[in-house]
Amino acid sequence: MSLLEIRALQKGYRSPDGQRQAVIDIPEFSLAAGQAVALAGPSGSGKTTFLHLIAGILTPDSGSIRIDGQELVGMDEHHRDRLRATAIGYIFQSFNLLQGFTCLENVLLGMSFGSGIDRSRAEALLRRVGLADRLHHFPRQLSTGQQQRVAVARAMAGRPKLVLADEPTGNLDPANAKESLALIRESCAENGSALLLVSHDRDILKAFDQVPSLADINRAARSLPLRA
């Protein structure tokens, strides 16, 4: 059974002129447990919307999203939050670290809403990503690459079955991007997590065996105006 199963997923927005603009129209998509898939797509192709839908941050207009056998569409917000906290790790392009919290606290918070606080695991995760001496540093005291590693550690904190990575290397230089990607893949492999990564960076996408284009699976993306 697939870890992630998507059927007839549709999401659109109403444009200022009142016209409904479809952003996501995916007839079918699935991801097996432990599988790593990268989706290629230019800016504005709906990558973030797609991941937000899977994470339950956005609700679709129609369709079905099943994660680990649980139907996300139609699920009440409380259970969606719970599922996001326990089953999904999210790595954002801009890391979205909480600036007022230390590295360790960022990771602890990643755990706290799902599996529960495990300080020794949080410290181990930060050691694993090479930040053993930065546990009590605030994000602003870290380099961009180090912040990305904190974001990876936080995403892994709750032992998620599915890791969503939205342009995770978009803010990194090529060397850091390569290193960061390796870290994400290794961490997912160690944890047994499936990885769904979206990016437009060809160098990053080359590292994956399967790189479907978002336009291939998202019928709406074919007609979307691309962002500059």
Next chain:
Amino acid sequence: MTLPLLVRRSLRQHLLSTIVTALSLSLAGGLLMTVWSLKTQARQTFERMDGGWDAVLGARSSKLQLVLNAVFHLEASPGNIRPADLAALAASPAVKAVVPLAMGDNYQGFRIVGTSTNHFTDHEFAEGRRFRVRDGRLFEDGYREALIGAFAAEKLGFKVGTEFKPYHGLNYASNTQDNVQHDEVYVVVGVLEPSNTPADRVVWIPIAGIQNMTGHDPATAQDVSAALVKLRDPAAGFRLDQLYNKQGDKLTFAWPIGTVMAQLFDKIGWFDSVLTLVAWLVALVAAASVLASIYNSMSARRRDLAILRALGARRRIIFTSIVAEASAIATIGAACGFLVHFALLYGAAVLVRSQTGVVIEPFQPSWVWLWAPASLIGLAALAGTVPAFKAYGVDVASSLSPES
């Protein structure tokens, strides 16, 4: 751990507004507790402060004026009691003890009161407590000797052996040359131990000293200003009240002293209410400042809140964290409010003691120490629900950036 961590970090992130808001709450809490403590303690203390006497007899006037004059040494004497009236009172079987008082002079603002030595030897000003001489001895009738209350001695710098000339009248103008000084020279022969009563700020001399002071009307040399009365039983008070206040028209019998003082506080009850209202308004404004401070920071917090939600935080946690933050600011403010309270009440106690001799205890436990901080925290928590609802409704997707 999550909620305390969220609150602690948020307070730290918005440190300046936290400090300013907590300070305004501390002022509100301190003011509220002080107003309440002062009015309740003042009322209790003044109502109980009867000096061990049941009643005051004086010239026809208000009972309050008599009590304030004879017990608290604050008001002017409304007139005199003739010797025959004093003798009749003393002879009444209803009366256990009578001490005459004569007023009319001061020394640098401290009232000089003529009395008899049994005021100090036989009378208990509180249950089981008599006036005690700390240094020296009691004055002797027929001599120009003075016994000084502890507070007056301290402020005037009087010791045994100090000589002074009384000033005429009850008031002393420190910045003019208009004060008229009598020729008589009195010598301090004793200083009383502190009694925490208005007697502490009095210069006591033999009653004949006031009656015969140069410049006083010789025709009234045998009169007294008031008489302090101890009754044999409470029922005697009704009889004397009937005799002097209802049947007579020359004298006023102020009884019981506590009730007379209670009437004073009832009369100025509106002033209490105004003070309390002001204190509550300050508390409301302070609680509103919590609302404004958190609400104004919501734009800056929006992204953090969205991140928390993306990590799986439920709306309820976000809501609770904001209310808890408002409560935490109020708790810090209330804790600091105790410092403000004790400082204000101590200042007020010094003022009340210097003006009346009555002692207010700043550290006397009061229920206001519980309900005022609790009310303040409750108000702040209530105010915190406004930004909390705003936080509750933060849209996660649009607050997370950028999109790819």
